[in-house]
Amino acid sequence: MVRRRLLAVLFAAVLGVAAPPQRIVSTTPSITELLYALGLGDRVVGVTRFCRYPPEAQQKPKIGDYINPNLEAIAALRPDLVIIQTNPVRLAEKLASVRLRSVEVNQENIEAIYNSIRVIGEATETAPRAAALVDSIRKGLDEIRTRAASLPRIRMMFVVGRSPNRLDGLIVAGRASYLNEVIDLAGGQNVFRDAVAAYPAVSLEQVIARRPEIIIDMGDMSDTVGVSDEHKRAVERLWTQSSAATAIKPRRVFAVASDIFVVPGPRVVDAARAFFDMLHASSSTPPK
Numbered sequence: 001m002v003r004r005r006l007l008a009v010l011f012a013a014v015l016g017v018a019a020p021p022q023r024i025v026s027t028t029p030s031i032t033e034l035l036y037a038l039g040l041g042d043r044v045v046g047v048t049r050f051c052r053y054p055p056e057a058q059q060k061p062k063i064g065d066y067i068n069p070n071l072e073a074i075a076a077l078r079p080d081l082v083i084i085q086t087n088p089v090r091l092a093e094k095l096a097s098v099r100l101r102s103v104e105v106n107q108e109n110i111e112a113i114y115n116s117i118r119v120i121g122e123a124t125e126t127a128p129r130a131a132a133l134v135d136s137i138r139k140g141l142d143e144i145r146t147r148a149a150s151l152p153r154i155r156m157m158f159v160v161g162r163s164p165n166r167l168d169g170l171i172v173a174g175r176a177s178y179l180n181e182v183i184d185l186a187g188g189q190n191v192f193r194d195a196v197a198a199y200p201a202v203s204l205e206q207v208i209a210r211r212p213e214i215i216i217d218m219g220d221m222s223d224t225v226g227v228s229d230e231h232k233r234a235v236e237r238l239w240t241q242s243s244a245a246t247a248i249k250p251r252r253v254f255a256v257a258s259d260i261f262v263v264p265g266p267r268v269v270d271a272a273r274a275f276f277d278m279l280h281a282s283s284s285t286p287p288k
Contacts, residue, residue, distance in 0.1 A: 020125040021081035028085045030265035037266040038126045046077045107264040109178050140269035148187030154279045156188045157212040162219025174200045178264045186275035208247040215253045227257035
């Protein structure tokens with residue numbers, strides 16, 4: 001494999017054609033997952049400290065994170081392509097200033113995920129694989145949408161942030177989040193879908209007023225590494241044994257600690273399937 005790739009690079013150089021990138025840096029977990037899904041894991045030379053999937057990605061050199069990328073660390077890896085997600089630190093401009101090639105994508109909704117796969121496929125000369133991946137994801141989501149279409153819609157909320165061991169400091173998925181779209185196709189009705197922000201802060205009083213039937217809480221488990229079953233049970237007890245429980249009376253509470261819910265990439269089908277199971281199957285078990 002390495003020999004064939006080297007020959008391809010040399011052949012391209014002789015012909016004066018740009019060779020496919022061989023040293024790629026990823027700047028978000030979703031991009032890392034996408035690169036591996038396209039079979040490019042062996043070309044990835046740098047990832048963020050939050051890139052945990054697939055497990056082998058954890059062995060790659062670290063370049064900081066989405067908000068605080070380390071430009072010197074990126075340059076030291078001598079990448080011929082840096083793939084970035086639209087971010088507030090103008091990383092594309094900084095990379096251009098040190099003559100590093102970059103491709104910028106956004107993954108703010110499902111259609112944007114499809115487009116990011118195509119863009120990265122073009123940039124890495126893996127367009128056929130990218131097209132097949134898009135088709136596979138689309139098929140998986142369509143199957144879940146079809147299953148959910150004939151079932152009652154379930155009122156729910158997804159908690160992405162919360163003060164540890166307390167029902168305050170709540171941050172939930174709103175209308176502009178990609179999670180809202182995934183919840184909808186899985187047959188859920190996000191009780192905060194009218195919130196304009198992607199992840200609005202809400203009060204417990206607002207939650208009580210909207211009375212979700214299902215509560216899915218990832219609030220103080222955003223660092224998904226090492227979350228115990230006892231921790232999850234404690235989160236569920238927060239909602240079922242608090243004074244708020246009498247007012248809300250949720251049918252079920254699920255405490256989850258999985259990157260599939262917060263990494264908008266190739267595993268979006270897994271997220272949609274998990275939502276479907278929690279919403280519609282009385283014996284469902286949340287992802288570990």
